[in-house]
Amino acid sequence: MELELRHLRVLCAIADAGSVGRAAAQLGYSQPAVSTQLRRIERHLGEPLFERGPSGVRPTRYGAEVVEQARDVLTRAAAIGHRPAPGPAHRTLRVAATNSPMLSGTVSRVRARLPELSLAVTSVYASSRIVELLEEGAVDAAIAADYPGMELRHSAGVRHRGIVTEPTFVALPARHRLRQCAQIQLADLAEDAWFVTPDDGAGWPGVFYDACTAAGFTPLTVHEFLGDQTQLQSMIADGLGVSLVQPTLRPVPHILVKPLAGSPLWCRYVLAWRPDTVSDAVAETLLGSATAAYRDLVAQAPHLRTWASRTWSVGA
DSSP states (O other): OOOOHHHHHHHHHHHHHTSHHHHHHHHTOOHHHHHHHHHHHHHHHTSOOEEEETTEEEEOHHHHHHHHHHHHHHHHHHHTTOOOOSSOSOEEEEEEEOSOTTHHHHHHHHHHHOTTEEEEEEEOSOHHHHHHHHHHTSOSEEEEEEBTTBOOOOOTTOEEEEEEEEEOEEEEETTOTTTTOSSBOGGGGTTSEEEEOOOOSSSTTHHHHHHHHHTTOOOSEEEEOOSOHHHHHHHHHTTSOEEEEOTTOOOOTTEEEEEBTTOOOEEEEEEEEOTTTSOHHHHHHHHHHHHHHHHHHHHTOHHHHHHHHHHSOTTO
């Protein structure tokens, strides 16, 4: 077989949905048809692209590389023959973004790839508010977050695609009693004080408390915190508590970032946009730029790369 654009769309849909069944529903195909297509693609490439599990699928390391390349090809294909609409040479794309370190890299790449487009970026913490802004037409596109089983909900006037689904790690002071552990059991942190960010309207911090309950405890001391990451890390370094963090966090001195054993918490970042104001080509560029920005963050996070090498071995 020869790879065609439809094959690449299947791979990206599976990676975005985290499930062959959900990908099939989004594409309008049957699940057996998508499963067969995936097996043919994997045979053609000679390696498994996804790791199958009871809750869905995740890309292998090789699969993540292939999906990234597929996104790039689809972005370029969508741009073929594209011409800016008549009117001013520059137009402004209004973008809202939740707390995500990939924002800076995304914006810089979009500016380089679409120089005729100006970006006006608004920081919005709650993903629920981001959906409202999109529905109201106050913004054109956004980077939001949701959680497995609590996927982003919106009207047909808004579309979304997954950028990445990442495990949640924990930040500890360097002198913490569990500093020698490669992975941290959530239950072993039952006696610690926690820094927890407020309700994001998408399921947080409910998913955190649910994970604690599943681990057999209720946090005794909780500090609600929403502010500068450097300030948060400074308080953790001083031994005032621990915090769940994004796995791409770059720790300051006297801070350790470690994975949670069994990865009980996951977060998905999504690109959402209004198709009436954002063309398919621009949406593909936004998605490809965000994916590339995340890849750069992974390259700067040795704790995440170490975890991935142990968890997602090639050929798994």
